[in-house]
Amino acid sequence: MTRGSAGSFEATVDPELLVLLGRRAPDPHCSEVAGPHGPRRPCPAGGEGPPDLPWSRISLRCDGKLPLSFTGVPILACDAEAGDPQDLGCRAKRLFRLYLSQDQRLVAHLAVLPHEDLPARPIHRAGYIAELEELTRFLTENDPSDCALATPAQGADGQLDALWTALRLSLPLAAHGCAGPSLHTDGGHS
Amino acid sequence: MNVMNAAGNSAYDAPQPLTSRPDNPMLGLPRDHKIRRMGARPLLFRGAELAMCMSFTPELPYWYEMNIYRTEQQTFVLAIRLFFQSDSERDRVRAWEFDTLPALFSQIETYDAAQDVRFDFTGDIARMSAAELAAQSLDLAARVAAARLHFAGLAGELFAEMDAAA
Numbered sequence: 617m618t619r620g621s622a623g624s625f626e627a628t629v630d631p632e633l634l635v636l637l638g639r640r641a642p643d644p645h646c647s648e649v650a651g652p653h654g655p656r657r658p659c660p661a662g663g664e665g666p667p668d669l670p671w672s673r674i675s676l677r678c679d680g681k682l683p684l685s686f687t688g689v690p691i692l693a694c695d696a697e698a699g700d701p702q703d704l705g706c707r708a709k710r711l712f713r714l715y716l717s718q719d720q721r722l723v724a725h726l727a728v729l730p731h732e733d734l735p736a737r738p739i740h741r742a743g744y745i746a747e748l749e750e751l752t753r754f755l756t757e758n759d760p761s762d763c764a765l766a767t768p769a770q771g772a773d774g775q776l777d778a779l780w781t782a783l784r785l786s787l788p789l790a791a792h793g794c795a796g797p798s799l800h801t802d803g804g805h806s
Numbered sequence: 807m808n809v810m811n812a813a814g815n816s817a818y819d820a821p822q823p824l825t826s827r828p829d830n831p832m833l834g835l836p837r838d839h840k841i842r843r844m845g846a847r848p849l850l851f852r853g854a855e856l857a858m859c860m861s862f863t864p865e866l867p868y869w870y871e872m873n874i875y876r877t878e879q880q881t882f883v884l885a886i887r888l889f890f891q892s893d894s895e896r897d898r899v900r901a902w903e904f905d906t907l908p909a910l911f912s913q914i915e916t917y918d919a920a921q922d923v924r925f926d927f928t929g930d931i932a933r934m935s936a937a938e939l940a941a942q943s944l945d946l947a948a949r950v951a952a953a954r955l956h957f958a959g960l961a962g963e964l965f966a967e968m969d970a971a972a
Contacts, residue, residue: 624861624862624863624864625859625860625861625863625959625960625963626859626860626862626963627857627858627859627963627964627966627967627968628857628858628859628967629856629857629964629967629968629971630854630855630856630857631971632854632856632876633856633857633874633876633907633968634968634971634972636856636876636907637907637968637972675969677962677965677966677969678962678965679955679958679959679961679962680915680957680958680959680961680962681915681961681962681965682911682915682965682969683965683966683969685969737955737956737959738959739955739959740962740966
């Protein structure tokens with residue numbers, strides 16, 4: 617039996633599940649099984665194989681999804697502190713990695729790790745990058761200020777609390793279109 | 807703290823933070839389960855729990871718990887439970903049965919936690935200013951986003967643990 621945790625979230629997995637999975641869950645992201653989702657670089661003439669690089673099996677954690685697993689090699693690492701240290705609302709480390717998969721596609725992984733004294737959860741995002749615009753979008757859509765959203769509005773019963781909650785959270789919401797017409801909820805009655 | 811399953815006296819009546827169940831002795835052992843669901847008949851089966859995860863955080867007013875079971879009929883059951891710290895909130899249970907594990911994982915990936923956000927509209931809408939309405943709207947949007955982020959983090963935790971153990 618294994619058990620892991622990140623922050624206060626915890627998961628426990630019985631070995632039987634791993635056996636049922638054949639040690640590995642089907643990966644909807646993995647082109648090696650499911651076919652490509654993004655354009656590949658043209659194959660070298662003459663049917664040459666992938667370049668001689670230290671390939672290894674890589675599995676990238678992704679919130680809300682099965683890990684993105686592929687055979688590849690890291691080609692870029694870029695870590696940064698995000699947010700003003702004086703601003704308690706958003707202090708986080710942003711760890712960005714770019715990988716080249718063996719089938720010659722780019723994979724981006726972003727981990728946003730909020731400062732430990734913040735009541736926020738780490739964020740993990742991963743995805744294939746087909747073109748430069750997608751990389752730009754990937755980075756801007758996963759701004760570290762997302763972490764602030766992990767803190768729900770406690771005691772927001774009054775108008776004033778609701779207003780302040782809205783004002784405090786409006787910037788990341790506006791940036792990600794969360795308040796747009798696509799928003800839907802049944803108010804918890806389903 | 808309200809830790810009772812408001813859906814009734816199921817086989818899983820008293821969820822506790824995982825930290826109080828250090829070895830999780832029930833995991834992997836076949837037993838009878840009765841999961842009462844909202845809007846559906848209770849799900850009755852005998853089977854073993856294959857995995858569980860929970861997002862209990864003392865600072866948060868709610869937390870999720872997910873359980874995966876294998877039944878004796880070799881089907882798989884997913885239960886997603888939402889618990890509240892407040893006694894005034896009703897805990898919610900959703901459960902489904904699947905033929906395969908990939909179908910179950912797909913349900914986790916597509917579960918929209920926005921459906922768990924209650925819209926408490928305070929005040930008289932006819933007398934509210936545009937700014938107040940905007941604030942209410944933003945507050946709801948923020949809570950929806952927070953719920954989705956919260957659940958996605960838990961799902962990622964479960965999948966990452968499966969991946970790390972494999």
